[in-house]
Amino acid sequence: MLTAHAAGDVFAAQHAHRHPVRAVLLADAPHDTTAAWPVDGLVRATVRWTAPDGTPRTGATLVDSDLRAGARVVVRQDDQDGLTPAKPTNPTGGATEAGLFGTAAALLAAPVFGAGALGRAWLDRRRMARWDRERDLVEPSWGRRKG
Numbered sequence: 001m002l003t004a005h006a007a008g009d010v011f012a013a014q015h016a017h018r019h020p021v022r023a024v025l026l027a028d029a030p031h032d033t034t035a036a037w038p039v040d041g042l043v044r045a046t047v048r049w050t051a052p053d054g055t056p057r058t059g060a061t062l063v064d065s066d067l068r069a070g071a072r073v074v075v076r077q078d079d080q081d082g083l084t085p086a087k088p089t090n091p092t093g094g095a096t097e098a099g100l101f102g103t104a105a106a107l108l109a110a111p112v113f114g115a116g117a118l119g120r121a122w123l124d125r126r127r128m129a130r131w132d133r134e135r136d137l138v139e140p141s142w143g144r145r146k147g
Contacts, residue, residue: 011094018076018084023049029067047073051081059083
């Protein structure tokens with residue numbers, strides 16, 4: 001549950017700080033998708049857009065490989081007028097990602113808690129054995145009464 005809340009906070013921050021803006025592709029996007037390290041069929045290209053204060057900006061982003069110079073694309077801009085790598089996660093994707101994070105956290109925590117339980121059991125057995133030895137040494141004196 002904690003993981004889901006933390007992930008939800010991250011996704012809310014993404015939505016608050018990433019804004020879609022229209023940009024223009026400055027050169028044809030590369031067609032050789034193997035050389036450009038494509039991500040889901042996208043290639044790196046340079047675009048120009050206008051910041052909210054009216055100043056023109058230029059930067060690199062991922063676009064479809066079949067786009068030509070002058071094509072209009074939508075990019076995501078952060079609060080510092082820079083390009084962000086991806087659009088914010090939608091609620092469904094966020095819930096899925098939070099579930100995966102939670103599952104991974106549980107799977108990683110289980111061995112740690114198991115090792116702790118085994119260590120505690122070993123220490124308890126050792127402590128009980130010491131108490132038994134001490135009782136064996138002291139118990140004979142319990143039956144004698146001075147008088």
